[in-house]
Amino acid sequence: MSMKQPTAPGAAAPDSFQPADTTCPSTRAARSENPGQPVRQVPLTRRDLIAFEHRLRDAMARVLSFKAYSLYFPRAASGPEPLWLPQERKLLVPLMHQGEQLGVFVARGVPARTARALSPVLPGVAGLCLENLQLYKASLTDPVTGLATRQHLLDAIAREVDCIRDCFSTASEGKCDLVAGHRASMGVIAVRLGSLREVARDHGYVFADRLIAALAEELRRAAPEQALAARTGDFEFALFVPAGTSGGCRKLAVDMVRRLRGVTITCGLTDEPVGVTVSAGFAVYPQDMEGAAFARDHGEQARVLLRKSRMAAAVAVEAAALAPGDGDGKGDAAPGVPVMGFSRILAEGGRVLETLPLSRVVVSLGGNMNAREGQRFSVWSVAYPVRGGSQEPRQPLYKGEVVLMEVRDNTSLAEIMHVGDPTWPVEPGDRLTLLPEEKGVTVRDGAGEAPRTDPLTGLFRHGDFLARWSAERERCDAFALALIRLSDEGREPEGRAAHPEQLMAEAAQLCRDLLGPQALGGRYGLNSLIFFHPGMTPDGPVGTGGARETYGALCHELERRLRIGAAVGVACHPYLSYRKADALENCLKALEYAMLLPAPRVGVLDSLALNISADKRYSLGDTFGAIEEYKLALLADEGNTMAWNSLGVCMAGLGRHSEARRHFGEALTRKPGDPMALYNLGTVCQSEGEAAEARDCFRKCLRNAPGHVYALIRLGQLAEGEKRFAQARQYYTKAAKLDGGAALTCRHLARLCMRQGRPDEAREHLHEALLHNPQDAIALQLMARLYLDGGEDPEIAEVMARQSVALRPDLKQGWLELARALQVRGRDHDAREALLRAGER
Numbered sequence: 073m074s075m076k077q078p079t080a081p082g083a084a085a086p087d088s089f090q091p092a093d094t095t096c097p098s099t100r101a102a103r104s105e106n107p108g109q110p111v112r113q114v115p116l117t118r119r120d121l122i123a124f125e126h127r128l129r130d131a132m133a134r135v136l137s138f139k140a141y142s143l144y145f146p147r148a149a150s151g152p153e154p155l156w157l158p159q160e161r162k163l164l165v166p167l168m169h170q171g172e173q174l175g176v177f178v179a180r181g182v183p184a185r186t187a188r189a190l191s192p193v194l195p196g197v198a199g200l201c202l203e204n205l206q207l208y209k210a211s212l213t214d215p216v217t218g219l220a221t222r223q224h225l226l227d228a229i230a231r232e233v234d235c236i237r238d239c240f241s242t243a244s245e246g247k248c249d250l251v252a253g254h255r256a257s258m259g260v261i262a263v264r265l266g267s268l269r270e271v272a273r274d275h276g277y278v279f280a281d282r283l284i285a286a287l288a289e290e291l292r293r294a295a296p297e298q299a300l301a302a303r304t305g306d307f308e309f310a311l312f313v314p315a316g317t318s319g320g321c322r323k324l325a326v327d328m329v330r331r332l333r334g335v336t337i338t339c340g341l342t343d344e345p346v347g348v349t350v351s352a353g354f355a356v357y358p359q360d361m362e363g364a365a366f367a368r369d370h371g372e373q374a375r376v377l378l379r380k381s382r383m384a385a386a387v388a389v390e391a392a393a394l395a396p397g398d399g400d401g402k403g404d405a406a407p408g409v410p411v412m413g414f415s416r417i418l419a420e421g422g423r424v425l426e427t428l429p430l431s432r433v434v435v436s437l438g439g440n441m442n443a444r445e446g447q448r449f450s451v452w453s454v455a456y457p458v459r460g461g462s463q464e465p466r467q468p469l470y471k472g473e474v475v476l477m478e479v480r481d482n483t484s485l486a487e488i489m490h491v492g493d494p495t496w497p498v499e500p501g502d503r504l505t506l507l508p509e510e511k512g513v514t515v516r517d518g519a520g521e522a523p524r525t526d527p528l529t530g531l532f533r534h535g536d537f538l539a540r541w542s543a544e545r546e547r548c549d550a551f552a553l554a555l556i557r558l559s560d561e562g563r564e565p566e567g568r569a570a571h572p573e574q575l576m577a578e579a580a581q582l583c584r585d586l587l588g589p590q591a592l593g594g595r596y597g598l599n600s601l602i603f604f605h606p607g608m609t610p611d612g613p614v615g616t617g618g619a620r621e622t623y624g625a626l627c628h629e630l631e632r633r634l635r636i637g638a639a640v641g642v643a644c645h646p647y648l649s650y651r652k653a654d655a656l657e658n659c660l661k662a663l664e665y666a667m668l669l670p671a672p673r674v675g676v677l678d679s680l681a682l683n684i685s686a687d688k689r690y691s692l693g694d695t696f697g698a699i700e701e702y703k704l705a706l707l708a709d710e711g712n713t714m715a716w717n718s719l720g721v722c723m724a725g726l727g728r729h730s731e732a733r734r735h736f737g738e739a740l741t742r743k744p745g746d747p748m749a750l751y752n753l754g755t756v757c758q759s760e761g762e763a764a765e766a767r768d769c770f771r772k773c774l775r776n777a778p779g780h781v782y783a784l785i786r787l788g789q790l791a792e793g794e795k796r797f798a799q800a801r802q803y804y805t806k807a808a809k810l811d812g813g814a815a816l817t818c819r820h821l822a823r824l825c826m827r828q829g830r831p832d833e834a835r836e837h838l839h840e841a842l843l844h845n846p847q848d849a850i851a852l853q854l855m856a857r858l859y860l861d862g863g864e865d866p867e868i869a870e871v872m873a874r875q876s877v878a879l880r881p882d883l884k885q886g887w888l889e890l891a892r893a894l895q896v897r898g899r900d901h902d903a904r905e906a907l908l909r910a911g912e913r
Contacts, residue, residue, distance in 0.1 A: 114213045116206045118145060118174050118868055121167065124205050126843050131201040132177060136190060138163070139181030142835040145865040149173040154194045156187045163187050165194050169202040180832065214303040216281050217288035225302035228312055229374035232258050233357065235845070237370075238812075259316030259356045261325050262381035263291070263309040263332065266349035266389065275339055275346060283337050283346065290335045294328045297875040298847060310378060314847045315879055317693075318356045318413060325352040325411045351410035353384025359692060360414045362442065380414045383440065387421040388412035390436075417441045422449060422504035431488040433474060433498055438482040446534045446596050448475045448489070449504040453496070471496050473507065475534055489535050526595045528573055529580035537594025538656075541604050544592060545645075545652045552608035552619045552644045555659040556583070556601045557667075558630070559637040578634055586626050602659070610644055610676045619644065620674055627672035639666040639673040647677060648704055661685045679709035686718065695722050713743040720752060729756050747777035754786060763790050781813045788820060797828055815844035819851045831858055849880035856889040866896040877909075884910050 121128065121143060129141055144164070150173065155164040161184070165177040177198065190197075212224040220228075236258065265287065272280035288301070291309055295301045300312040311328070313321060329350045336345035355377050358366070368376070388410040412421055418441050426434040437443040452468040471491065478485040488498055526533050532540060545551060558579055580601060584593065592604040611618040617625075623640040630636045641663025643655045650658060658677045665684050666675030675681055686701030702719040705712055720735030736753040739746055754769030767790055770783040777783075788803030801824060808817040818841035825834035835858055841851040856872035859865070873890035880886060887910035894903035 114206065114210045114215075114218070116169055116174065116202060116209065118865065119871060120205065120209055121175050122868070122871075124208065125839065127205060127208065128177065128201055131204060132165070132179070132197070135197050136163070136165075136179060136194070137183060137186055138179035140833075140836045141180065142178045142832060142839060144176040144178050144862075145859065145868050146173075146176060147863070147865055150176070152195050154187075154191045156182075156184075156191065158184060163191075163194075165198050167198050167202060168195065169199065169206070174202070178832075180836075217285055217303050217309075219288050219292070219309065220300055220302035222302060222304040222310075225300060225304065225310055225312055226371065226374045226378065228300050229258070229260065229377060230370040232312075232314055233370045233373050233377075236358065237366075257315060257317055257356060257359065259313040259318070259321035259354055260377050260381045261311040261313065261321055261328070261352055261354040262304070262378065262385045263311070263325075263328060264351045264353075264382075264385045264389065265307045265309070265332075266351060268307045268348050271346060271348060279337075279339070279346075283335075283348070286337055287332055287335050287348070290331055291328060294324075294331050296324070296878045297871065298878050304378065308382070310381065316356065318354075318359065318415065321354040321356060322411065322413060325354050326409050328352060329409050329411055351385050351388045353381050353386070353388050353412050353414065355380035355384060355414040380440075384412045384414045384417060384421075387417050387436075390421075390423065414441075418443060418447075419506045420503075422506075424451065424498060424500050424502040424504070425483065426500055427498060428485075432477075433486050433488060435474070435476070435484050435486050435504060436482070437476070437484050437504065439479050440481050443476060443479050443484055445476050445479055445600065448473055448507045448535075449486070450507055451498050451502050451504060453499070453502045468503070469496060471498050471502060474498070474504070477534075528577050529595050529601070530584070531580055531601065532592075532594035534594065534596060537592070537596075537602060540592060541594075542653075544604060544606065545655070548606040550607055550609060550645060551652075551655075552605045552610075552642055553655040553659050554603045554605070554619065554623060554640055554642045555596060555663050556603070556623075556626075557639050557641075557663060558599050558601070559639075575634065575636060579630060579636055579638075582629060582633060583626065586629060587622070608644070610642070619676060623674045624672040627674060631671070637671075637673075639663060639669075639675070641666050641675050641677075643677045648707055664688070679705045679712045679715065682708060683712060683715050683718070686715070690718070690722065695725060698722055711742050713739045713746060713749070716742070717746070717749045717752060720749075720756075724752070724756050724759075729760055732756050745772070745776045747773045747780055747783075750776070751780065751783055751786075754783070758786060758790065763793070766790060779810055781807050781810050781816060784810075784813075785816060785820060788817075788824075792820075792824055792827070797824060800824055815841075818844065819848060819854070822851070822854055826854065826858070831862060834858060847879055849876045849883055849886065852876040852879070853883060853886040853889055856886075856893060860889065860892050860896065866893045869893040870897065 125143055132138075132141070150164075150166055152166055152168050152173075154166070156162075157164070161181055163179045163182045165179065167174045167177055212221055213219070214221055265284070268280060268284065271283060288303065288309065291301050291311070295311055296313065298314055302310050302312070304310040311324070313324065316324075329352050332350045333347065336347040338344065339346050357373075357377055360380055361373065361376070366373075418437060421441075422435050422437040424433050425436050428434065435449075450473050451471040453471055472488060473490045474486040475489050476484045476486050491497065525531060525536075531537070541553075558576070576595075576599070580593070580595075583601060583603070584591075587593070587603060587605075590606075594602050596602040605619070608622075609618050610620055619642045623642060627638045627640060630638045641659045641661070643658035643662055645652055645655055647658070661684075662675045662677040662681050664675075665677075665681035666673045668684070669675060682701050682705035686698045686705060689695075689701060690698035699719065699722050702715045702722065705715040706719070709715075716735050716739035720732040720739070723729075723735060724732035733753060733756050736749045736756070739749040740753070743749070750769050750773040754766045754773065757763075757766035757769060767787065770787050770790075773780050773783040774787075784803050784807035788800045788807065791797075791800035791803060801821070804817045804821050804824065807813040808821075818837045822834040822837035822841060825831070825837060834854070838851050838855045838858065841848055842855070845851070852872045853876040856869040856876065859869035859872065870890065870893035873886060873893050876883060876886035877890055887906050891903045891906035891910065894900075894906060
């Protein structure tokens with residue numbers, strides 16, 4: 073009997089692949105020791121059985137019929153023959169590989185005739201299954217380093233992107249547990265081995281392979297339990313960190329760079345230690361993705377995220393070279409450690425590449441780094457002579473300011489707006505620091521330099537418009553500021569003006585014709601125009617219909633005459649407590665709102681626009697900023713139930729439950745029966761121990777939304793807490809039958825089975841929970857408890873507990889299970905440390 077070997081590892085179900093704790097020999101070294109023989113196979117370990125258990129289950133199911141299964145890891149090896157337990161209809165199949173027992177496959181619900189008939193051949197079947205697992209693992213493993221391959225890393229990232237997007241979509245529909253919160257993020261860290269090419273040139277490729285294997289081993293030790301380490305290039309590693317945040321990735325990247333810098337091996341000829349230079353960059357999803365990138369295929373997003381981390385690692389090298397001993401700037405890493413986050417590239421990672429005539433320069437920031445036209449940067453340099461040849465660190469020298477005029481993929485064309493000292497001109501190699509939108513804007517008086525116009529559009533240039541607007545807005549009590557973003561995506565190929573600059577010129581001319589000479593206009597960027605209208609309100613003068621009607625007609629004419637799509641964000645003053653200078657920032661908020669609207673896409677700053685802006689702040693982790701925006705949205709419209717509900721979620725996340733209940737109550741007063749508000753109110757009541765009121769809220773939520781999975785789970789938790797186990801099982805089973813409910817209820821059913829003294833059934837549910845989500849910290853903690861309670865291998869329990877506390881350091885029970893596992897293994901000192909960590913929770 074032969075088992076089919078998988079031919080498409082990239083199409084496998086989600087794995088939590090973690091390379092074995094042994095370093096594989098290099099390909100060339102293995103071939104030199106065994107000429108003509110294939111490279112030694114990657115060993116199979118117990119941890120691999122857990123990582124690939126779904127493949128093992130499917131392989132065994134092709135031969136053996138069973139209703140449920142689990143894996144058992146005994147401390148002492150049993151015999152190689154299967155054991156049939158007729159009373160329990162349970163068949164125990166030892167998993168023997170290369171003379172070593174890795175574990176036991178426990179099949180439940182096996183027919184007696186099948187068990188007796190297949191028992192003689194099951195050891196061979198299990199052996200073939202393990203051989204296939206070993207081949208599958210080898211297909212995912214780099215033979216030199218023992219790390220995962222690049223393709224397997226990208227597949228894992230793509231699966232995590234899918235999970236995060238699902239979480240966001242359910243949250244937007246009110247189905248996600250918003251009060252408890254979800255860690256819907258992940259990080260990718262790219263590690264560049266800078267001088268490895270020179271090592272291969274000077275010492276040979278076999279020596280370089282030995283060094284990179286040693287570096288990979290150190291990387292594996294530095295990586296958290298749940299992380300996936302991979303080799304993504306000849307001179308590059310990458311680390312995928314599920315649930316990773318920007319701060320966590322930065323800390324981990326700094327630690328990895330420091331540890332890898334210390335890895336050396338001795339050259340046999342010179343008897344000198346040889347190491348490499350190391351730099352790291354990281355990108356975080358979804359914070360470092362924006363715009364149309366979210367609409368791309370998940371595999372495409374995975375590659376984009378890896379590319380962004382690589383870009384950050386490359387910028388970290390350049391930043392360290394420009395400022396030795398200065399880290400990567402303003403505290404983004406430890407001093408002297410070249411680490412850069414993608415989100416910091418735009419703020420402090422840019423530099424001047426080339427100087428051009430007419431006060432123009434080429435800079436190293438482009439669209440791939442989220443640069444956009446109109447952004448202003450200050451220019452700094454440390455490459456200047458010091459009087460007396462002092463060796464003290466030089467203070468950065470301010471040289472002036474530049475503004476981006478044309479953004480390309482990896483570079484941009486910028487214009488020098490101001491020079492700090494004519495004796496120190498802007499030169500290649502100077503560093504850039506992002507400035508706030510209005511930093512450095514000055515108003516020119518009559519004796520000053522005359523405002524300049526853009527030669528293409530005839531409108532004011534970016535800086536000149538801001539200066540003119542700063543003066544004009546002080547002369548009027550009411551005005552409107554409109555930001556127009558143009559797009560030619562729907563333009564027909566045979567259009568008469570295909571060049572983007574020509575399109576911009578035609579669009580600007582049409583805007584001047586329709587808006588009239590009284591409108592002050594400027595070019596905000598490569599694809600954006602901005603106009604200032606004194607006296608205009610959303611629905612009133614200037615003109616006949618106010619801002620909405622005027623710009624709605626403008627969008628229609630742009631589409632009809634030029635085939636150009638447009639979105640317009642309009643901010644009017646006065647509005648709430650905003651100052652006149654806040655109008656430009658409000659325009660950007662209104663533009664984000666307009667991008668979500670159907671044609672004509674005209675968004676005026678109002679309660680909904682503020683609500684969307686607050687949602688964006690909340691998704692980026694700025695809870696207090698989101699609270700302020702939600703309050704402004706309610707000040708504009710007290711009937712905005714979404715804002716009331718979201719404000720309650722923020723307050724509950726901060727632990728201010730009484731305020732959260734008041735906000736949810738306000739939402740229900742204005743919209744009775746709102747499932748989202750009812751569910752969130754019930755969750756707050758449950759967290760405060762008010763079970764009866766919480767149950768009433770969840771039942772009302774189900775009456776208005778019968779398919780609300782989370783409400784059913786919450787009702788099951790309440791019944792379970794009151795030891796009404798039969799009723800709890802009914803709720804969990806009903807939730808599991810709904811769309812997407814099976815993945816959510818496995819963990820709860822497992823905990824219920826453990827409380828009822830049914831460990832085998834609990835193990836099966838936990839296996840299913842980890843198949844759906846390998847990063848489920850609570851399921852990992854419960855699995856570790858099962859292993860310890862069953863007297864199984866404590867090393868496996870320790871691995872599970874470590875993964876749990878790495879994902880959720882705030883989970884006290886995870887530290888307790890880790891302490892138990894360490895104590896069983898005789899590591900009393902480490903067990904005491906884990907207990908101390910548990911006491912801090």
